[in-house]
Amino acid sequence: MSLTTAARRITIGGALVALAISLAGCTGAAPTDATSTTASTVAAAPPAGGNDATGTKVVIGFSAPAADHGWMGAISKAAAAEAAKYPDVELKVAEGTNDVNLQISQVETFINDKVDAIVILPYDGAALTPVALQAMKAGIPVINIDREFDSPFAARTTVLGDNYGMGMSAGMYICGQLGGKSDSVIAEIAGIDNLPLTKDRSDGFAKALSDCGLKVSNRVAADFTVQGGEQAASNLLQAASHIDAIWNHDDDQGVGVMQAIKNSGRNEFFMVGGAGSANVMRDIQADNTVLKATVVYPSTQAADGIRMARLLVQKKALSDLIEVEVPRKIILYTPAVTKDNVAQYLPTAFES
Amino acid sequence: MTEPTVAPTAESAVARSGRRLPGGVTRNLGLVIALVLICLVGFITAGGRFASVDNMMTILRLAAIVGVVSIGQTFVITAGGIDLSVGSMLGLATVWATTGANQYYANQTTWLLMVAVALVVGVAGGLLNGIMVAYGKIAPFMATLAMMVAAKGLAEWIANRQTQIVKVRGFETFFSANPLGIPMLVWIFAVVAAAGWVVYNRTTFGRRTVAIGGNLEASRLAGIKTNRHLVLLYALCGLTVGIAAVMMMGRTMAGTSTHGTLYEMDSIAAVVVGGTLLTGGRGTIFGTVIGVLIFTTLTNIFTQNNLPTSVQEITKGIIIVGAVLLQLRIAQRAKA
Numbered sequence: 001m002s003l004t005t006a007a008r009r010i011t012i013g014g015a016l017v018a019l020a021i022s023l024a025g026c027t028g029a030a031p032t033d034a035t036s037t038t039a040s041t042v043a044a045a046p047p048a049g050g051n052d053a054t055g056t057k058v059v060i061g062f063s064a065p066a067a068d069h070g071w072m073g074a075i076s077k078a079a080a081a082e083a084a085k086y087p088d089v090e091l092k093v094a095e096g097t098n099d100v101n102l103q104i105s106q107v108e109t110f111i112n113d114k115v116d117a118i119v120i121l122p123y124d125g126a127a128l129t130p131v132a133l134q135a136m137k138a139g140i141p142v143i144n145i146d147r148e149f150d151s152p153f154a155a156r157t158t159v160l161g162d163n164y165g166m167g168m169s170a171g172m173y174i175c176g177q178l179g180g181k182s183d184s185v186i187a188e189i190a191g192i193d194n195l196p197l198t199k200d201r202s203d204g205f206a207k208a209l210s211d212c213g214l215k216v217s218n219r220v221a222a223d224f225t226v227q228g229g230e231q232a233a234s235n236l237l238q239a240a241s242h243i244d245a246i247w248n249h250d251d252d253q254g255v256g257v258m259q260a261i262k263n264s265g266r267n268e269f270f271m272v273g274g275a276g277s278a279n280v281m282r283d284i285q286a287d288n289t290v291l292k293a294t295v296v297y298p299s300t301q302a303a304d305g306i307r308m309a310r311l312l313v314q315k316k317a318l319s320d321l322i323e324v325e326v327p328r329k330i331i332l333y334t335p336a337v338t339k340d341n342v343a344q345y346l347p348t349a350f351e352s
Numbered sequence: 353m354t355e356p357t358v359a360p361t362a363e364s365a366v367a368r369s370g371r372r373l374p375g376g377v378t379r380n381l382g383l384v385i386a387l388v389l390i391c392l393v394g395f396i397t398a399g400g401r402f403a404s405v406d407n408m409m410t411i412l413r414l415a416a417i418v419g420v421v422s423i424g425q426t427f428v429i430t431a432g433g434i435d436l437s438v439g440s441m442l443g444l445a446t447v448w449a450t451t452g453a454n455q456y457y458a459n460q461t462t463w464l465l466m467v468a469v470a471l472v473v474g475v476a477g478g479l480l481n482g483i484m485v486a487y488g489k490i491a492p493f494m495a496t497l498a499m500m501v502a503a504k505g506l507a508e509w510i511a512n513r514q515t516q517i518v519k520v521r522g523f524e525t526f527f528s529a530n531p532l533g534i535p536m537l538v539w540i541f542a543v544v545a546a547a548g549w550v551v552y553n554r555t556t557f558g559r560r561t562v563a564i565g566g567n568l569e570a571s572r573l574a575g576i577k578t579n580r581h582l583v584l585l586y587a588l589c590g591l592t593v594g595i596a597a598v599m600m601m602g603r604t605m606a607g608t609s610t611h612g613t614l615y616e617m618d619s620i621a622a623v624v625v626g627g628t629l630l631t632g633g634r635g636t637i638f639g640t641v642i643g644v645l646i647f648t649t650l651t652n653i654f655t656q657n658n659l660p661t662s663v664q665e666i667t668k669g670i671i672i673v674g675a676v677l678l679q680l681r682i683a684q685r686a687k688a
Contacts, residue, residue, distance in 0.1 A: 094655045096662075098613060100604055102651065105414035109655050112406040126515040127604035127611075130528075150517050194513030194609075 052086075055314040059090045060306060061110030063103055064121040064145075066096040069224045070252040070352030071275050074299035075121060075145075078350075082303035089310055100127040107131045111138050117309035121145040121302055129154045141312045143305040147197075157308050158329045161297045163200035166334040169295045170247045170272045171208025173336040177245065177270065177292075182213045184244040187269075189232050189257055191249040193221040201249055201274070218243070222253045229253030233260035243269040251277035251294060252352045258283075261290060275299070276337060278349040285342045293338045299350040301332060383627065383642040390649050398656035407652065409535055415648040416541035417599045419641060421612075422619040422626075423548040424592030426640045427585055429623050430552075432565040432632025433492035435589050437481060437499035438596075438619055442612030444507040445473040445597030450516040450607030463522035470601070471594035477503060478590020482583030500616065507609035515608040518601055527602025537599050544595060549637040551588075561585060565632030621668070622647060625675040646671070 060083065067073035076096065083091035092115060094106035100123050108131060110118050118135050122128035125147040132142045132154035144155035178184045188205060191198050198221070209215055220236045222228035229248070236246075237260060248254050251273045261271070273280045273294030283291045298304075311318065311326050318326055337345045394402040401407060421438050428435045448454070449470040458465040477499060484495035518524065529536050552558040560581055563571040572578045600611050626643030628635035647668065654664040 092658055093660075094658075096660070098610075100611065101414065101417055101600065104603060105410055105648075105652070106655050108410040108413065109407065109652065112404060112410060113401055124515055124604075124606065124608060124610060126517050126606040127608065129517075130603070130605050194508055196514065 051311060051316050051319050054086070054088045055310075055316070057088050057090065058117065058310050058313045059092065059113075059115045060309045060313075061092045061094065061107070061113070061115040061118045062120070062302070062306070063094045063106045063110075063118070064096065064302060065103075065123040066098045068098070069250075070277060070350060071250070071297070071299050074350030074352075075302045078300045079119065079302035079306050082300075082306045086310060088314075089306070091306070098123050100124050103128060104131045107135060111135050111140060114138075115140060116313040117141045117143065119143045119145060119302060119305040119309050121305075122147050122149070126150045141309065143309050143312070145302050145305045156312060156328075157305075157326055159301050159305050159308065160329065160331050161301060162331050162334050163197040163297070164204035165331075166274060166295050166297055167201040167204025167206070168208045169334050169336045170274065170293075171205045171211075171214075173272055173293050173295075173338070174245045174247065175208060175212035175214060178214065179212055181244070184214055185217045185240060185242055186214055187218040187236055187240060187243050187246045188216045188220075189229065189236060189246060189248040189253070190219065190221040191224050191253065191274075198249065205247060222250075222256075224250050224253050226253060226256040226259075229256030230260045231256070233257040234263070237261065237264045237266060245269055246271040246290075247274070248272070249274040251275045251280045254280060254291075255352065258289065258291070272336070276345065276349050277352040278346065279352055281337060281342050281346045281349050284337060284339055285346070287339050293336050295334055295336050296345055296349075297334055298332045298348070300348055304330070304332075380627065380636060380639055380642065383625075383639055383646070387642055387646050387649065390646060390653070394649065394653040394656065397653065402653065402656055407656075409538065411645070411648050411652045412538045412541070413535050413603070414651065415644045416535075416537040417596050417603065418615060418618050418622065418648070419541045419644040420544045420592050420596040420599065421615055422622045422640050422644050423544055423637060424589035425619040425623050426548070426626070426628055426635050426637055427552065427561055428492075428589045429620070429628050429630060430565045430632060430635035431561045431582065431585050432568065433485060433582070433585070434496065434620065434630075435478075435481060435586065436493065436496040436616045437477065437503055438589065438593050439612040439615035439617075440500045440504040440507065440609075441474060441477045441590065441593045442597045442600060442615060443609045444477070444503040444510075445470040445594050446601050446607035446611045447507040447511045447516065447609055448473045448607075449597065449601060450518055451510065452516075455516075455518070455520055458520045458523070463520045463526065466518075466520060466523060466601070467598050470597040471591065474590040474592070474594025474597060475587050476590070478587040478593065479583060481590070482586030485586065486579040486582035504609060511607065511609055513609070515606050518605040518607065523602070524605060527599075537603060540595065540599055544592065545637065545641050548592075552635070552637045557581075557584075562633065562635070565629075565634070567633075618647070621672050625671060627675075630676075 062079055064076050065072060067076055080091060080093060083089045097103050103123055107118060107120065111134060118140055120128065120142060129149040129151050132149055133151060135142050136153060141156040142154060144158040146161055148158060148160060149155055174186060186209065188202065190202055206216060218236055218240045220232040222232035246269055248257050248271060254273050267290055269290060270292040271290045273291060274297065276294050276296035280291060280294045283289050284293060308326055317324055425435055425438060449466040454466060454469055481496050481499050484490045485492050527536050531539060560576050563576060564578055564581060568578055601607055622643035623640050624630055625646060626636060626639030628639065650667065651664060
């Protein structure tokens with residue numbers, strides 16, 4: 001009641017420094033090209049010869065919401081692909097549902113099956129908490145992805161994207177481009193407005209802008225779909241005759257947003273995307289549209305979760321940390337991708 | 353739940369004689385065979401994992417909430433109506449029962465307060481549906497569609513589009529209990545199904561429901577207060593929605609406007625597959641229970657075998673079409 005998911009995520013955003021581990025820095029390397037990470041064997045690492053060496057067999061249950069947009073589809077695909085890289089991992093996928101009752105039942109099935117670990121991106125973090133607690137009580141480590149449970153006992157490890165940080169990164173990029181011009185018109189095209197994550201993104205965006213004396217002049221909300229993005233952007237362009245910068249929260253709906261911009265024939269502004277789809281990154285690389293940057297919200301979170309689950313069950317540690325155990329919470333960094341650094345992020349971007 | 357008797361003797365005759373099979377034994381038998389076949393597939397593909405007691409309980413828990421809603425839906429559909437608002441009404445009831453104020457008072461007094469609020473919200477929504485249908489003469493599809501949209505909006509408004517976490521200890525204790533090794537949710541489902549069966553098959557209320565679905569005008573002429581009966585029917589459906597909302601809160605320890613999403617479709621599918629005619633006039637509570645179990649068992653088998661939900665949805669669609677085709681044939685045979 002007192003601690004809503006939204007409030008908690010904001011707090012987390014603030015305390016980011018203490019916990020943040022860069023995705024690219026620590027868990028980005030695939031087993032095939034992981035020689036650099038594994039070579040630096042730390043004191044705590046098991047003697048078996050690196051984390052990617054085949055260990056005891058691990059059965060992992062994986063459940064996520066329905067893949068009804070590109071990012072969510074990429075989450076499941078990346079998780080399955082990651083599991084396939086390891087001969088010692090068997091992944092059971094209870095794929096795609098937006099019905100919490102059904103998702104709870106899927107987790108119950110994993111408990112009945114006595115899987116070794118459960119990786120779950122809950123449709124609703126609060127609603128899946130009781131069954132996650134049940135799994136933990138049954139001795140099965142739960143790895144919570146993206147949408148946080150409301151009890152710290154419900155997961156052994158939590159891998160989160162940083163929605164507040166995403167807004168911050170977008171805002172800071174826009175500040176950098178428009179710095180000083182306090183009369184700039186800045187527009188925001190949000191995602192689904194009744195999700196806590198949308199509020200976090202907008203709050204972070206507003207905070208970063210206010211630090212350089214800017215503010216959002218026009219704000220519209222879409223729904224993560226192409227159709228919704230097109231409608232919202234058309235209305236926005238109709239309402240504001242001059243715009244200097246647009247932040248669009250989501251690259252899936254961005255396909256529609258770009259179409260609306262194309263139809264309007266306007267190009268007096270630049271646009272920053274969100275989530276980091278491969279399409280958008282290719283546009284940024286080509287540098288021939290209004291799209292000049294996007295902010296990555298890693299679609300590889302669940303894949304990281306699969307790795308964490310494997311490490312936990314095999315009693316290994318994160319090899320780049322000195323700690324003996326896998327961390328309690330990992331908050332992924334949300335970098336702004338521009339023409340200068342896009343090559344670095346394109347390989348892990350998702351196809352929308 | 354039972355209706356004060358007015359003129360019980362004549363009206364069962366109105367229930368178009370001959371079209372109402374006694375108990376619908378043969379068709380229910382077909383359903384049971386279908387369920388057994390599905391279970392067999394589960395046993396063959398997943399073996400002991402499928403047949404374990406734990407897994408049976410998982411299936412029943414999954415079935416319980418939609419099951420309770422489907423019992424109410426059976427009554428409404430039997431009477432020739434439909435209730436599209438059950439899903440979002442369920443969400444609204446969970447939200448209303450879990451507001452800060454309600455949880456505060458529940459902590460001060462008893463957790464039953466939250467149960468009461470959910471039931472009242474469900475029944476009130478049902479009453480409103482019934483009044484729109486019976487006295488407003490709005491087609492049930494439209495009346496309950498309006499309610500579906502409005503209830504969703506109200507739920508989002510009350511909850512400020514957030515998930516409200518249940519922090520009432522007694523509530524949690526009650527719903528996580530397993531009397532006689534059977535989860536509380538399953539007990540509630542069993543009680544509601546049994547009560548529904550009795551009301552449907554053994555009371556004048558049930559007979560009148562069938563009569564109204566068979567022929568509204570004839571029922572009215574035969575002395576049934578059809579308008580009042582329709583209102584009570586939708587209220588009864590609302591009551592089951594309230595009960596389901598309480599169960600959902602017990603299962604998730606949370607109230608949110610997204611609870612119950614698409615349950616109108618799940619419940620209608622279960623009712624129709626169970627053998628209740630969408631056109632009204634004939635229905636079966638037992639069939640509805642089997643219908644719910646067919647879908648949830650199927651879901652469970654797909655999970656057990658690691659199959660994508662897309663394939664499952666295709667299968668569901670095929671089952672629904674099959675059931676409706678079967679219904680058409682039965683209806684034609686009854687006419688001939």
